[in-house]
């Protein structure tokens with residue numbers, strides 16, 4: 546079998562595509578929280594709408610070229626909140642992939658500075674209010690989206706409750722990082738009264754109690770941040786795969802998910818990791834209208850895929866429209882996207 550449906554990346558940060566090659570942080574981070582403080586929270590604060598657009602365009606192009614036709618995106622840009630979800634989705638529209646965006650609300654930009662842990666009694670900050678408004682503005686436009694929350698440890702209870710309420714009012718779920726690092730192991734205490742089955746619980750590496758929702762496993766990101774192995778096979782929840790912003794090559798992510806599973810349990814088989822990949826279709830059923838023709842014959846066999854590098858799409862069709870032929874895009878200029886993204890990256894890195 547050479548054909549599949551379109552693949553789904555269930556957790557992406559398209560804004561982080563231009564991070565590659567960014568200047569080294571001022572100090573070498575020694576914990577997950579320091580990685581957030583010194584790398585990601587400096588990067589997202591430096592973004593403007595033009596940088597967001599070209600970062601998302603390159604990330605979307607790379608997704609499509611890997612056979613990924615749907616991305617569930619989690620966006621943050623505290624210096625450019627209003628309109629940021631349009632900057633992401635217009636880039637995805639230009640490339641032709643499906644995008645379900647969310648703006649990651651947080652109270653960490655409190656009074657004049659950045660706080661890595663927010664007291665639960667903190668009243669909603671101006672930044673969180675604007676982030677919620679951006680989620681609501683986009684949801685009110687009628688396009689599918691989720692309500693983003695960075696993580697419970699950077700939000701006060703008022704903000705968490707408001708995000709949960711907004712999502713419920715629009716009939717969608719909350720897309721939130723949960724227990725990625727050991728510091729957030731007790732996220733369930735504050736989230737249990739709010740979480741619903743349509744929530745996306747990202748990482749759940751250290752979560753010590755169950756929450757309703759779908760767990761997004763991001764094996765490469767977990768390794769890169771040295772936060773440990775999430776053991777998703779032990780969870781009762783539906784499990785899907787994401788990349789946490791490190792591209793959107795989902796066959797490669799599934800291959801790595803298998804290797805991590807096997808490292809932890811010699812009896813593991815690749816069928817489990819491939820079931821996590823195909824579970825993405827439950828979240829974005831429209832990808833069943835998309836078709837990918839691959840340069841390889843054994844797409845039905847996880848055992849073949851787990852041990853075969855270099856499996857690439859030759860053709861990609863989204864909703865009946867062919868977007869990739871002979872491995873090349875038909876509807877956008879890949880060289881232009883690369884050149885504009887490189888210019889944007891130079892501008893972004895100079896700010897850092």
Ligand SMILES: [Zn+2]
Nearest residue numbers: 558722747789
């Ligand atoms: Zn993430």
